[in-house]
Amino acid sequence: MAISVDTFFLNPDAQGTLQAQIQEMIAEGILSGRFRVGEKLPSSRKLAAHLGISRITVTLAYTELLANDYLTSRGRSGYFVSDNAPVPPSYTPQQKSGDAMDWGKVLARSFTGGDTPRKPQDWREYRYPFIYGQADASLFDHANWRLCALRALGQKDFAALANDYFDQDDPLLIEYIARHTLPRRGITARPEEILITLGAQNALWITCQLLLNRRRRAAVEDPAYYTLRDQVVQTRCQVDCIPVDEGGLPPEQISEDTDVIFCTPSHQSPTTFTMPMERRKQLLRRASEIDAVIVEDDYEFEMSFLGAPSPSLKSLDSEGRVIYAGSFSKSLFPGLRLGYLVGSEPFIRQARALRASVLRHPPGHVQRTVAYFLSLGHYDAQIRRTAKVLHDRRAVIEDAIRKHGLTIAGVGNFGGSSLWMRAPDGVDATTVAERLKEKSVIIEPGAPFFGAEHRQQNYYRLGYSSIPATRIEAGLALIAKALKQG
Amino acid sequence: MAISVDTFFLNPDAQGTLQAQIQEMIAEGILSGRFRVGEKLPSSRKLAAHLGISRITVTLAYTELLANDYLTSRGRSGYFVSDNAPVPPSYTPQQKSGDAMDWGKVLARSFTGGDTPRKPQDWREYRYPFIYGQADASLFDHANWRLCALRALGQKDFAALANDYFDQDDPLLIEYIARHTLPRRGITARPEEILITLGAQNALWITCQLLLNRRRRAAVEDPAYYTLRDQVVQTRCQVDCIPVDEGGLPPEQISEDTDVIFCTPSHQSPTTFTMPMERRKQLLRRASEIDAVIVEDDYEFEMSFLGAPSPSLKSLDSEGRVIYAGSFSKSLFPGLRLGYLVGSEPFIRQARALRASVLRHPPGHVQRTVAYFLSLGHYDAQIRRTAKVLHDRRAVIEDAIRKHGLTIAGVGNFGGSSLWMRAPDGVDATTVAERLKEKSVIIEPGAPFFGAEHRQQNYYRLGYSSIPATRIEAGLALIAKALKQG
Numbered sequence: 001m002a003i004s005v006d007t008f009f010l011n012p013d014a015q016g017t018l019q020a021q022i023q024e025m026i027a028e029g030i031l032s033g034r035f036r037v038g039e040k041l042p043s044s045r046k047l048a049a050h051l052g053i054s055r056i057t058v059t060l061a062y063t064e065l066l067a068n069d070y071l072t073s074r075g076r077s078g079y080f081v082s083d084n085a086p087v088p089p090s091y092t093p094q095q096k097s098g099d100a101m102d103w104g105k106v107l108a109r110s111f112t113g114g115d116t117p118r119k120p121q122d123w124r125e126y127r128y129p130f131i132y133g134q135a136d137a138s139l140f141d142h143a144n145w146r147l148c149a150l151r152a153l154g155q156k157d158f159a160a161l162a163n164d165y166f167d168q169d170d171p172l173l174i175e176y177i178a179r180h181t182l183p184r185r186g187i188t189a190r191p192e193e194i195l196i197t198l199g200a201q202n203a204l205w206i207t208c209q210l211l212l213n214r215r216r217r218a219a220v221e222d223p224a225y226y227t228l229r230d231q232v233v234q235t236r237c238q239v240d241c242i243p244v245d246e247g248g249l250p251p252e253q254i255s256e257d258t259d260v261i262f263c264t265p266s267h268q269s270p271t272t273f274t275m276p277m278e279r280r281k282q283l284l285r286r287a288s289e290i291d292a293v294i295v296e297d298d299y300e301f302e303m304s305f306l307g308a309p310s311p312s313l314k315s316l317d318s319e320g321r322v323i324y325a326g327s328f329s330k331s332l333f334p335g336l337r338l339g340y341l342v343g344s345e346p347f348i349r350q351a352r353a354l355r356a357s358v359l360r361h362p363p364g365h366v367q368r369t370v371a372y373f374l375s376l377g378h379y380d381a382q383i384r385r386t387a388k389v390l391h392d393r394r395a396v397i398e399d400a401i402r403k404h405g406l407t408i409a410g411v412g413n414f415g416g417s418s419l420w421m422r423a424p425d426g427v428d429a430t431t432v433a434e435r436l437k438e439k440s441v442i443i444e445p446g447a448p449f450f451g452a453e454h455r456q457q458n459y460y461r462l463g464y465s466s467i468p469a470t471r472i473e474a475g476l477a478l479i480a481k482a483l484k485q486g
Numbered sequence: 487m488a489i490s491v492d493t494f495f496l497n498p499d500a501q502g503t504l505q506a507q508i509q510e511m512i513a514e515g516i517l518s519g520r521f522r523v524g525e526k527l528p529s530s531r532k533l534a535a536h537l538g539i540s541r542i543t544v545t546l547a548y549t550e551l552l553a554n555d556y557l558t559s560r561g562r563s564g565y566f567v568s569d570n571a572p573v574p575p576s577y578t579p580q581q582k583s584g585d586a587m588d589w590g591k592v593l594a595r596s597f598t599g600g601d602t603p604r605k606p607q608d609w610r611e612y613r614y615p616f617i618y619g620q621a622d623a624s625l626f627d628h629a630n631w632r633l634c635a636l637r638a639l640g641q642k643d644f645a646a647l648a649n650d651y652f653d654q655d656d657p658l659l660i661e662y663i664a665r666h667t668l669p670r671r672g673i674t675a676r677p678e679e680i681l682i683t684l685g686a687q688n689a690l691w692i693t694c695q696l697l698l699n700r701r702r703r704a705a706v707e708d709p710a711y712y713t714l715r716d717q718v719v720q721t722r723c724q725v726d727c728i729p730v731d732e733g734g735l736p737p738e739q740i741s742e743d744t745d746v747i748f749c750t751p752s753h754q755s756p757t758t759f760t761m762p763m764e765r766r767k768q769l770l771r772r773a774s775e776i777d778a779v780i781v782e783d784d785y786e787f788e789m790s791f792l793g794a795p796s797p798s799l800k801s802l803d804s805e806g807r808v809i810y811a812g813s814f815s816k817s818l819f820p821g822l823r824l825g826y827l828v829g830s831e832p833f834i835r836q837a838r839a840l841r842a843s844v845l846r847h848p849p850g851h852v853q854r855t856v857a858y859f860l861s862l863g864h865y866d867a868q869i870r871r872t873a874k875v876l877h878d879r880r881a882v883i884e885d886a887i888r889k890h891g892l893t894i895a896g897v898g899n900f901g902g903s904s905l906w907m908r909a910p911d912g913v914d915a916t917t918v919a920e921r922l923k924e925k926s927v928i929i930e931p932g933a934p935f936f937g938a939e940h941r942q943q944n945y946y947r948l949g950y951s952s953i954p955a956t957r958i959e960a961g962l963a964l965i966a967k968a969l970k971q972g
Contacts, residue, residue: 004666004670004866006670007666007669007670009672009797009801028674029669032674033665034664034665034669034674050794098804098805098806099805099806099830099831099832100804100805100806100807101779101805101806101807101830103830103832103833104832106697106745106779106833107696107697107832107833107836108695108696108697108698108699108702108721109695109696109699109836110836110839111696111836111839111840111842111843112835112836112839114843116842116843118652119650119652121651121652121654124649133650134649134650135648135649135650137644137645137648140648142641142644145639146636146639149635149639149851150632150636150639153631153632153635153636155628158623158628159623161821162621162623162626162819162820162821162822163610163620163621163819163820163821164605164619164620164621164820164821165607165821166604166605166607168607178520179519179520180490180493183493183515183520184490184492184493186495188514188518188520198684198844198845198846198849199845199846201845201846202844202845202846205843205844205845209594209595210593210594210595210597211592211593211594212594213594213595216594227843230843231843234843235594259592293587293592311495315495318584318586319584319585319586319587320584320585320586320587321586321587333648333649334648334649334650335647335648335649335650335651335849335850335851336648336849337845337846337847337848337849338849344585344587344589345585346585346589346590346593347589347592347593349598350593350595350596350597350598353596353597353598354597356597356602357597357600357602357691357713357716357717357720358684358688358691358844359684359685359687359688359691359823359845360684360685360687360688360823361823362823363684363821363822363823363824363849363852364821365635365821365852366849366851366852380490
């Protein structure tokens with residue numbers, strides 16, 4: 001690769017001769033790792049013309065660098081970064097620009113911290129990854145996805161997708177969701193009541209921003225998906241973390257000055273309990289009574305392989321009180337980042353304006369690819385295949401759990417891709433999880449799911465969406481052993 | 487297409503017989519436009535099994551709908567939505583769920599309104615689209631883009647890209663930006679000092695959220711990119727709109743209690759003035775004096791076809807005081823939604839945490855495709871080709887402007903893809919723009935660029951990135967005529 005002449009600038013304030021400046025620029029490029037061994041430098045003629053200096057100055061600088069072994073010359077082909085050039089420190093270039101700023105003072109807000117844990121990026125290297133919410137590449141219909149992406153990359157589609165959508169969505173995708181996806185959850189919605197988001201997480205974030213501020217009160221399930229709780233906390237509202245039971249969120253525990261209720265009725269996250277029909281109605285009545293909005297996260301609704309799915313809470317809503325969040329990232333692959341919000345038109349109008357300000361719209365090509373994947377039936381086939389495999393793994397993992405005497409804390413009748421587990425009292429699952437990593441086992445400690453008030457240390461989550469059935473038993477044996485050591 | 491059995495639910499509270507319920511469900515599906523003419527209904531056996539009712543109930547319901555012409559029967563092939571079925575109103579289904587909510591009260595904040603205008607989505611239908619910031623599909627290297635996307639869709643990449651990146655970016659893209667893109671702007675940055683965003687707009691939004699709140703003060707150029715001003719205003723900070731002159735933002739006008747300075751030194755948006763080197767240094771000194779952060783939007787830096795680009799403001803920054811926003815959406819196509827932020831590590835760390843909360847990360851496949859397009863050299867070729875075409879168009883448009891006696895308000899020496907124009911005093915460019923639409927001409931009224939205090943009505947912007955050179959003169963003739971009518 002040739003080094004572009006455009007990377008060279010003369011600094012009018014620089015100390016020293018022009019020749020020295022050029023030498024420094026090149027040495028700095030090599031030391032910082034920007035110029036690499038074997039890369040070709042611009043010809044002296046070209047660089048001299050670019051900088052508006054005489055060619056001899058450049059030639060002298062090159063000759064000097066040659067002598068110092070930064071460069072090597074290959075006769076007429078020109079100058080190259082030498083094999084013997086000083087090796088840059090592993091990507092820590094000499095910082096020209098210092099940092100004189102007091103960032104603690106300059107930053108108006110902090111978003112680090114919170115309960116959301118950092119997960120291991122290298123989880124694929126582990127032999128027993130009981131990790132949740134990651135893709136199992138072996139289950140994904142990669143061939144048809146590629147064909148759909150190709151179709152969306154075709155000349156005709158491309159012209160449309162390259163467009164700035166301003167605040168709009170791909171009409172093909174919206175139509176499919178309205179006509180096919182939502183009816184399966186018992187929901188009827190017009191295009192004006194649907195917004196495409198960058199995953200369900202983005203949908204929930206938008207909802208928090210629109211409905212909460214420091215004068216509002218939110219009810220969140222406890223335990224709950226930690227990132228949602230972080231999003232709620234970031235709005236600085238009052239947060240009630242309400243312990244769930246075997247029916248999910250208990251409506252009578254919701255205080256009457258609550259403005260927004262967040263819940264996961266299909267199967268509670270992380271306990272997997274499904275909210276019975278009677279309680280759903282109670283919840284809607286309670287929300288109506290206290291005039292609160294309900295936000296329903298219907299994550300993984302397609303994975304109800306243990307029983308027929310109950311219709312969504314939104315489908316029972318006759319007042320426009322429920323805002324519904326769905327996702328394609330979970331059922332396809334998480335790197336996709338595509339989900340949607342369904343709600344009353346005035347709400348969606350504001351959500352669209354907020355999204356437009358934050359990021360305009362999700363990339364057009366991604367939306368169109370999903371629209372094709374859905375409308376050609378590949379999505380449904382994928383879901384059926386995945387559900388079948390997860391169903392099989394579920395049987396294997398339940399057997400292994402019984403065999404090794406472990407305890408399931410949440411026995412759901414829904415399905416899904418994880419189990420909520422309880423270790424003996426006094427066991428710190430976070431410590432155990434750390435120790436298990438050395439045995440190539442990943443489990444997810446349960447503590448971050450709990451609000452600070454009721455934080456419990458002896459719970460953990462076992463995901464089975466990324467581990468082959470054949471490894472489950474051996475992995476559980478290691479977990480059982482580690483738990484015994486406490 | 488067959489209607490899936492999954493879209494049918496029985497409501498345990500429904501009035502009437504089971505047969506009536508089924509009839510209603512189907513009629514509602516047809517009336518709402520969900521079930522379309524010619525679509526096949528589930529067999530009576532299948533639907534009965536799904537709902538757990540007797541098959542004769544379903545058959546009776548179907549027979550009734552047949553009589554009412556909702557359905558038609560094709561002997562053994564089953565039941566279909568009839569050609570004579572009632573036509574749904576154009577996508578306004580009977581709303582089962584009313585809206586009993588007082589959204590004005592429920593919504594904690596409003597994001598509609600603001601200065602950002604709605605642009606015509608159908609601008610491609612216009613013969614003379616002097617629109618700014620849209621893609622000219624004829625200039626784009628679609629073939630190589632498709633190859634890069636295909637490569638990123640390959641089995642090996644796909645496994646990596648389907649991953650949840652949590653808060654990380656594609657390392658390939660980051661490396662290219664650090665080694666090749668930023669050095670061309672005179673900037674040295676480590677990976678920890680770079681964050682990929684959903685376009686430059688998303689980069690600026692993140693910056694506003696991190697640096698501003700109601701106790702802070704921001705300086706914004708006047709006129710300026712309206713969406714940026716909206717983003718700043720949404721933080722509820724104090725906003726000073728500072729009139730620019732031929733050197734861009736005048737540093738001495740920045741009040742000493744300013745916390746954040748937003749600017750576009752390469753060529754001011756929308757006036758296109760380039761900030762001279764001397765003023766850049768003054769600006770940095772002023773910021774240092776009052777301890778303010780500078781946010782540099784280096785939009786379109788690749789399009790400096792009228793002269794060599796000056797290094798970025800960030801490249802002169804020795805204190806870590808400048809935050810730099812760049813974009814690939816402008817130089818490739820706006821539907822791409824990909825940009826980046828460069829700043830001190832503590833700032834980028836917070837920006838990463840905020841982005842993770844809002845949307846986790848930009849889609850992996852989009853990042854990788856751009857990384858390939860860049861590293862295979864297609865991007866540079868694309869830039870050169872585009873700059874050449876824009877240069878030619880610029881000559882044509884300047885000629886036509888002289889010929890028709892129009893006035894350029896901002897004579898930049900940079901290049902870019904637009905001209906900032908002044909109509910005679912008293913002319914309302916917004917009205918003229920509306921009238922011109924009837925002649926198939928799009929111009930962009932200038933009023934939304936100005937802060938409320940100094941709003942001027944007789945400016946407009948002429949973009950030349952989407953109009954073929956051959957149509958420029960005829961379009962300008964129409965503009966000149968419309969301006970004469972005032």
